[in-house]
Amino acid sequence: SFAQLTEAISINQVGHYPSSKKVAVIKEGGEGEMFKVIESLSGEEVYEGTLVKVAQDQVPQREAWKADFSSIQQPGIYHITIEGLGKSYPVIIREDVYDEVLDAVLKGFYFQRASTALEPEHAGKWARAAGHWDDKVFVHPSAVSDAKSEETVLSAPKGWYDAGDYNKYIVNSGISMGTLLSLFEDFPGYFDQKSWDIPESQNAIPDILDEILWNLDWMERMQDPLDGGVYHKLTTAEFEGMVTPVNATAKRYVVSKSTAATLDFAAFMAQAARVMKDVEGLEDKADKWQAQAEAAWKWATEHPDRFYDQQKLNDHYDPDINTGAYGDGNLQDEWIWAACELYLNTSDGAYLEKIPLDDVPSFSLPSWSDVAWLGYYSLLRKADELEALQPFVASLRSSLSATGADWLGQMNTTSFQSVMGKDPKDFVWGSNAVAANQGIALIQLYFFDKDPAYLEAAMANLDYLLGRNATGYCFVTGFGAKSPMHPHHRISEADDVEEPIPGLLVGGPNPGQQDGCDYPSTVFDESYVDHLCSYASNEITINWNAPMAYLLGAVVAMEQP
Ligand code: 9MR
CATH class of the missing domain: 2.60.40.10 (Immunoglobulins)
Structure with missing residues (x-):
């Protein structure tokens, strides 16, 4: 005790x-x-x-x-x-010291799998019955006018649940995939061997790719094969109650195609094609993903302003959809991400038109609505192959360096001695992912700069996430002396197990307090409450677990002799 x-x-x-x-x-x-x-x-x-x-x-x-x-x-x-x-x-x-928590955070994705039973062999006391087969998903009226195919029902099983809710959203799944694919692309040697006991662990494919494939199998189906457009999400009309997957049986829909979803799809499909084209047995699939990415790009160029606006759709179509919106009014960054990934695979100059090569690219921390730097990290990763882009690659480096230098200066003046804490504006809904993504940025910087201070700063953000913060919590479920026991997570709440599913990063301090729950403090870095009620500070999501997996994975991989 x-x-x-x-x-x-x-x-x-x-x-x-x-x-x-x-x-x-x-x-x-x-x-x-x-x-x-x-x-x-x-x-x-x-x-x-x-x-x-x-x-x-x-x-x-x-x-x-x-x-x-x-x-x-x-x-x-x-x-x-x-x-x-x-x-x-x-x-x-x-x-x-971080091996176990890394395994758990990666396994968090397995626990988020839809359309499958989780067997005790892999899930232990959190084993559960299958739910959400998603083999008869209805094309919502908002999507019917768009659907080239005549189908009103389609099959799109598997994938990961987004979060504490059971829906599957392309935009948010997109950044999560990009982040995990990048983890493999940056540390192939370590992740080739790495295994954490999932049903596919015995096959020849690395576990991280098996887990990514579970989600990719779903995502592939979200594209209309006849025109390349991608449905924004697969969802119930309203959020389900706090029930287990097998008891969550409300009708599910694919909703409206959107430019954001289609561009994100183009980006991660292209990255998936690149990362897996040489994996034995996946060569043909990789070709198919590349073709899907190109078809998505084409649809986006023909439909550049299909912004997902849930309010507006609800004015026109029934039933109303009131689940996560992931609506984004600025798609310049989605174009950039998709363009970078497709250019890397094809060297086709047409993609470069969407990358502002003549501007000095300012650094912007990745989040679901801001993905430009996922593309830029990819360019930096492949900088050696990009002779024609050298001036631009150099300016990406200097922009990231300038940000990193600012952060190193600022972190020393924060209470908790981490980059997270430098600016109250970083404490958004899902602030813990901001901390993890700052860690990723610092690691990218460390790759080309080699100044150990950057790695140290990334690890200081890890210290923050694992307990050196204003709340006293280690923010990963199941780890640390004091960790969240009541995340806003239907699976954890509805099962009979006292402890939540382990290996999940909760959202973290959020002074916005949009859930109206009873918080202990209004101070930005103390605005966290470990209560089921608190979807604005204590939910879990795949796009928060992914950067946590990256940060931990990178630290562990670099520690190997
Ligand atoms: O992570 C999302 C956050 O950036 C938004 O501010 C918030 C409100 O729109 O929504 C968050 O995403 C939620 C999604 O809409 C539905 N699944 C749970 C997500 C995390 O709370």
Whole structure:
């Protein structure tokens, strides 16, 4: 039990590598006070240091101190103790300290699978019956006018549930796929071998690709084969109640084609084709995905302004659709992402027309509605093959470098000593994905710059996500001394198991508090509540788990000898 331990000393509750930077943050403390590090079992003191006041940041009423104990490199379990405050949660130092949480976060996608039973062999106590076969999905009237095919019913099984709800949305699935495909593309050697016990683990294909294929099998079906347009989402009309998949049986529809969905589809299909074209047994599929990507691009050029506007659709069609909208009024970034991926595969200059090659590209952190830099990361990844684009690639590098340099300066002035915290505006719905995506950006920067400070900053954001933050939570379910027990997640809520499905990153602090739940604080980085009610701070989604998987996966892969 952790009841005797103090939350005032916030730490990465999963732990640290022996050689990593190790910092705890104390919200109450006192100038000049000392901290001690003791070995957990023996109680023996192994280190004594001085608390250092952290420079004033965005929360004027908060005082924070840091305790740097990086010099402890001996693997073990420790506590930090401060007189008057007490003893921290366990501090773990170990060589393979992130392996288990990485496996769990990757397996989180398996737990989000639709159209399948989860067997105890793989799912343990979270085994469940199959639901959502999605083999008879209705073409919603908003899509009928668009559908070239005469079909009113189509089959689009499999895929991952988006989030705490059971719907499947192309836009959000798109960025999730791009992020996981990039993880494989950046660390093929590690992920070729990596396995985490899913039903396909015994086949010849790496688990990460098997998991991606589960979703891709669904996504392929979301394109109208006759014209290339892609349906925006597959959804019920209203959100289902808090029931298990097998009991969630409301009618499902594919809704309106959209330009955003079609361009995202073009992008990840092209990336999937590139990543898997040399995988034995997948060569033909890769050709097909490339053709699908090109057909999607063509549809988008012919229908550039099919913005998904749920309100407007509801004025015209029945039934009303009131599930996640993922509506986006600016598609320049979707064009860029699709253009980058398709250009990389074809060297066809026509795609370059959608990339603003003469501008200085400003950095913009990826999110479901802002995907330009997914494309730019891909260009940077393949920079050696892009002789014709050298000036542009150089400006991408300098833009990312400038952002990274700003972040390094800013992180030292934040209470929790991470890039996440530099700006209250980062605390959006799903802020934890902002932290993870900042980590990804820093890792991209580290690839070409090699300054270890960038990797250290990425890991500081990992520290933030795993417990060194203003809420005291380790934000991944099932990990850390204190982690979310009541995520807004139908599967976790409706099953008979007390613990939520493990390996899921919750949304995190969100001062918007759009759910109207009872939050403990209105301060931007404290606006989090571990309650089922809180879909705005405590839901889980695939587009938040994906960057968490990337950040952890990258850190672990780079740690391999
Ligand atoms: O993650 C989405 C966030 O950026 C939006 O502000 C919010 C409101 O539109 O919607 C979030 O996405 C939700 C989606 O619409 C439905 N499934 C659950 C998603 C996470 O809450």
